[in-house]
Amino acid sequence: MRLHVSASVPFSFDAPTRRRGLRRAWALAPLVAAAALAGCGDTARLPPEAGIGASPTLPEPHKSLIPTVHIAPAKGWPEGGAPQAMAGLGVTPFARDLQHPRWLLVLPNGDVLVAESDKPAPEEPPPDDGLVKKVRSWVMGKVMAKAGSGHPSADRITLLRDADGDGVAETRSVFLQGLHSPFGMVLVGNELYVANADAVVRFPYVPGQTAITAAPAKVVDLPSRPLNHHWTKNLIASADGTKLYATVGSNSNVAENGMEAEAGRAAVWEIDRATGAHRVFASGLRNPNGMGWEPATGVLWTVVNERDEIGSDLVPDYLTSVKDGGFYGWPYSYWGQHVDARVQPPRPDLVEKAIVPEYALGNHVAPLGLAFAGSADGTRSTGTAVPPVAPPLAHGAFVGLHGSWNRKPRSGYKVIFVPFANGKPQGMPLDVLTGFVSGDGDAWGRPVGVALDAKGGLLVADDVGNAVWRVAAARR
Numbered sequence: 246m247r248l249h250v251s252a253s254v255p256f257s258f259d260a261p262t263r264r265r266g267l268r269r270a271w272a273l274a275p276l277v278a279a280a281a282l283a284g285c286g287d288t289a290r291l292p293p294e295a296g297i298g299a300s301p302t303l304p305e306p307h308k309s310l311i312p313t314v315h316i317a318p319a320k321g322w323p324e325g326g327a328p329q330a331m332a333g334l335g336v337t338p339f340a341r342d343l344q345h346p347r348w349l350l351v352l353p354n355g356d357v358l359v360a361e362s363d364k365p366a367p368e369e370p371p372p373d374d375g376l377v378k379k380v381r382s383w384v385m386g387k388v389m390a391k392a393g394s395g396h397p398s399a400d401r402i403t404l405l406r407d408a409d410g411d412g413v414a415e416t417r418s419v420f421l422q423g424l425h426s427p428f429g430m431v432l433v434g435n436e437l438y439v440a441n442a443d444a445v446v447r448f449p450y451v452p453g454q455t456a457i458t459a460a461p462a463k464v465v466d467l468p469s470r471p472l473n474h475h476w477t478k479n480l481i482a483s484a485d486g487t488k489l490y491a492t493v494g495s496n497s498n499v500a501e502n503g504m505e506a507e508a509g510r511a512a513v514w515e516i517d518r519a520t521g522a523h524r525v526f527a528s529g530l531r532n533p534n535g536m537g538w539e540p541a542t543g544v545l546w547t548v549v550n551e552r553d554e555i556g557s558d559l560v561p562d563y564l565t566s567v568k569d570g571g572f573y574g575w576p577y578s579y580w581g582q583h584v585d586a587r588v589q590p591p592r593p594d595l596v597e598k599a600i601v602p603e604y605a606l607g608n609h610v611a612p613l614g615l616a617f618a619g620s621a622d623g624t625r626s627t628g629t630a631v632p633p634v635a636p637p638l639a640h641g642a643f644v645g646l647h648g649s650w651n652r653k654p655r656s657g658y659k660v661i662f663v664p665f666a667n668g669k670p671q672g673m674p675l676d677v678l679t680g681f682v683s684g685d686g687d688a689w690g691r692p693v694g695v696a697l698d699a700k701g702g703l704l705v706a707d708d709v710g711n712a713v714w715r716v717a718a719a720r721r
Contacts, residue, residue, distance in 0.1 A: 287313055288653045289557035293607055296561040297673060301605035303580055307556030308587075315653040317688035319393030319709045326689055328707075328714060329680035333635050335719035336678065338712050339407070339704060340414045344399040346706040346713060347477070348614075349696040350430040354452055356406050357698070358420060358430055359706060359713060361399035364476055365426040365442045365469075392650060393691060393709040400424045402439070404455055405713065412702065412715050418455040421448065429480030431489065433518065440478035440491055443469035445516065464489070465521040468509045472496045475510075477613075481536045481545075482518070489516040490545065494532035499552050499587050500576040511575050513547065513567055529573035529599060535615025535694070537642065539566070542668035548612035548644055549602070551579060553651040555587075561605035562612050564642065564663060564670065574599035604670040606644065610657035614645030614695035614706070618662075632701035634677075635718055641665040643677065643703060645692040658682050660692050660705055660716075678705060678716055 287307050295302040330336040340359070348360040402421040405414035421427075426442035437450040437457070446461035467478050475494025482489055495511040496502055513533055515526040532550035539546055545567045551560040552575070560579045577592045578584050581601035584591065606612050618638055633639035641664040646657035660678035663670050681690045690710030698704055702717040 287557055289608070291558045293656055294673065296558065296608040297605055299604055299670070301561045301580070302558075303560075303583060304556070304558050306559055306586075308554075312554040313557055313651050313653050315655060316392050316650040317648060317655055317658060317682045317686055317691075318391050319691070320683070320687040320689060322689045322710045322712070327680075328678045328690060330716050330719075331635075331675065331677050333719055334677070334716055336714050336716050337412050339412065339715040340405050340417065340713045341711065343403065343711045343713065345393075345396060345708045346403075346693070346711065347708055348428050348430065348479070348694040349704055349706050349713065350432065351696050351698050351704070352432060352452075355699050356404055356453075357414065357696075357704060357713070359403050359405060360427045360430060360439075360694075361401050361403055362424075362426050362428060363394060363396050363398040365398060365473065392648075393688065398426050400426065402427060402430065406455075410700070412717065414713075416455075420455065421457050424461075426476055428477045429491070431480045431482045433482050433486040433489075438464065438480055438482075438489060438518075440467070440480040442473060442476040442478060443467055445478075445480065445489065445491060445521075463521075464518070465516055465523050467491060467514075468493055468496075472502060472506055474502075475532045475550075477534060479534050479536055481538075484538065484543065487518055489518050490514065490526060490536060491516060492530075492533040492536060492547065494534075494550075495575065497576075498554060499585055507576075513545075526569055527567045527571045527573065529571075529575045529595070530567075531575040533567075534613045535644070536567075537615050537617045539642075539665070539668055540617055540619045541640075541665070544668065546615065546617075546642070548606070548615045549573070550611055550613075552576070552585065553609070555585070557652040558608055561608050562610050563602035563606055564604045564612065564615070564644065565600075565602035568600065571600050572598055573602065580605075604663060606646070606661075606663075606674070607656050609649035609652035611647040611649060612644050612657075613647045613693045614643070614660075616643045616695045616697055616703070617641070617665075618643065618697070634697075634701055634703050634716060637664075637675065638662050638677070641670070643695045643697075644674075645695045645705060647691050647693055648681070648688070655682065655686070658688065658691060660695060660703075677703070678714065681707075681710075 344361045346359045347362045350358040404420040406416040407414045429440035437448045445464040474496045479492040491514045496506045512528045513526045516523040533547040536547045576588045578596040648658035649656045658681045661674040663674045690707040694706040696704045702715045705714045
């Protein structure tokens, strides 16, 4: 974009005129930037399947001043609308009229907890980073609002109960409120743990109760202030319940805010449940979210959102096992030793030891939810198998793909199943739940958390459709 000023315009403005002109320019700058963003960027040259599997195609980075912005505007479902399940399966609304439902936990008695949450309001004024960063931040805020985020957070957890077993929750109650952008939840014995945007907290739990009024007890602070770019923190417990594992996303795309802002981030933490003592279990994971224990091996796995703004064909988001002490590349490299030249100064010592993820899920698909088939709650191996949703979905991982903003054409916006054999991903994924985007390119819904209920049904949190969907074998 070129701005032209006529030579006939006088430049002998007085001070008030100059100030008004600067204020007007500052006011128009975001609009100019937004217009530029809407009309620029690249288009994918590779088919979507090229970025999927154990050996994805990794072309040369495509850098541009203006990133690709191609998002499905959040509209919500039309009357009677619903996503489409794969052949042999049916989908029903387990619950509607929620407020930005993000994450799910199925309790032992069959009750379902849903975290209704959004990005926390800033607790401190943003740093004075200059015009370019301010404009960029403003534009990205508008992009996320278009995607359905950025509303005031409900900051609560709602309990849903399907007492008659018909696949629809006829009872709901506010289970916890006054939280701080809650996301991950896990029950260990009679203690419920919640990952807020800034801390892990604990509540006493009595089986069957429909509300908790006790005050939270803090277990450990999580990285948050003054920036909290990737605010969602997930939570899972070890099989013996002595340890908690928490995901903490990065504070930037590729460390553009400086590595000092990334302390303790882009990582999975291991937390001692009794004392709150913690350590970084694995690092270099740009934005990990869903976690689960693979039932056959008992190994911890996670899904990770990779970096943006080097092309529609880079970088593939992924599903990987999480190795104790492992480093997965961010921000210095991706998919092993592929160096990201934007990050300065480089760290060849870290790049050399970067672990290659097991399975690429596609470019910019934004994987969030993860649940393993066959485990009692979809997240951990307890020795209590549940019936599969359908025979082809007996061994593997369900993944909720929230959907792209930095790719053209769009990618994600569906729930997939990655088949596993001998504890590892095998073959191409299967589409389990689709139809979240209309023919006109509007988002009727966007899948986030996924969980298995006690009867083998798959529950899917939809934060744009404000619903929880249940997928199960079709009734005949």
